[in-house]
Amino acid sequence: MDDSPQSNCDAVHEDGANGTIVKLPEGCGFATYGVVKDMRLSTNLTVEQELQKRAPSLNPLVYEMDISYDYSLVKRDSGTVYVRIDYGDSLGYWNDIVRADAITKRGLDESFDKRFWSPDAKTWADELNATRYSDSRPARSLVLEQSDFSQLLFSQDRSASCRGKDGFMLIELEGSVKSEIRFGVTMVGTISPEINFEETYGFFDADMTYSGTLMLNGKASV
Incomplete structure (x- = not known):
């Protein structure tokens, strides 16, 4: 809803929208980011009434966007695409490891959600063991x-x-x-121009x- 020179509303169209990685609105889709599979002017949708007063023009354009989670569709000239995967079978792994208070940024852009990270494998081991062996340890799900x-x-x-x-x-x-069984794992790496996970931390317990x-x-x- 911004048509000023400082606006980035049209940035998705640069070099073609298809294959562009976009951050999705909260609650839209299954992940924070997706890949544009197709984008086109809508022929039957208009801006909702309560939003028209915020529109910069009388007839604002409405686009329809198809999103995919297949990252092989990313444009080949997109440069390096980083990815971090946090996967576990308990809420404790998310709260105690992924979103721990002792947050260290991995040199990523500020638009990324802050998540715990450390360059020291021992620090990871200490954090993981604290979760695995605490009184409120995650149940084997x-x-x-x-x-x-x-x-x-x-x-x-x-x-x-x-x-x-x-x-x-x-x-x-x-x-x-x-x-x-209970488990938790964090993987950090790239998916473009090639798939390469440089770091993997986690645990797998079986009784x-x-x-x-x-x-x-x-x-x-x-």
């Missing part, structure tokens, strides 16, 4: 379980052998296994329980 399984390990029967050997052997494993019976059934003669 992913449970993999297989109950009452039966697995044949070995079977051989020579009871009807013509060479006079008489015997058989059968070995089976029965039981159940359960694994509870496995197993109960089983090994059954042997056989016959042999000497």
Whole structure:
């Protein structure tokens, strides 16, 4: 809504809108940033009534924009495109690690959301361990379980052998296994001009329980 020389409203059109990385409005889409797949003048939309009084002209233009999260669509001459991925299975990882109070910026533009970062791997380890082993440690949210399984390990029967050997052997494993998992990982790198993750910090904890019976059934003669 700004048509002054200082406005950056038309910056998305420079060298063509398609393939441009844009920051999306809050609550729009699944991520903070997306890639313009297509942008065109709308033929059936107009500025809403409550916004028209803020428009710089009587007939402000309305564009329709298609957004993709496929970053292979980014324009090849866009230069270096940095990316940071924070992924975990608990709110504790986000609050205690990603948005920790001890914030260090990684030389990024001020438009980026502030997130914890340190050039020291030990600092990361201390932060991660504080979350993993605290009294309010995140629960293991992913449970993999297989109950009452039966697995044949070995079977051989020579009871009807013509060479006079008489015997058989059968070995089976029965039981159940359960694994509870929790994880958190932060990856920092580039996705253009090439995919290269320079730093990765995280943890993966698994608590496995197993109960089983090994059954042997056989016959042999000497």
